[in-house]
Amino acid sequence: MRTFTAYVELDEETKLYVGVVPGVPGAHSQGATLDELQTNMKEVLELCLGEQDQEPFPHFVGLQQIEVGV
Numbered sequence: 001m002r003t004f005t006a007y008v009e010l011d012e013e014t015k016l017y018v019g020v021v022p023g024v025p026g027a028h029s030q031g032a033t034l035d036e037l038q039t040n041m042k043e044v045l046e047l048c049l050g051e052q053d054q055e056p057f058p059h060f061v062g063l064q065q066i067e068v069g070v
Helices: 034-051
Strands: 007-011 016-020 028-031
Touching: 016 034, 028 034
Parallel strands: none
Antiparallel strands: 007 016, 016 028
């Protein structure tokens, strides 16, 4: 069993949660709730891993917030 980290945003226009797993091509989904998003992300990750050629995925390190004066 592997654990992946998803980047999650709320789309203000559609009011849907959108998730992306960095470094895994095709690993993105959406859901009306965080629970629905988690279910959908698990399903898409299982599909992506089933199609993957056993190449190692990048190790997720974290996110950085950068403040700029605009």
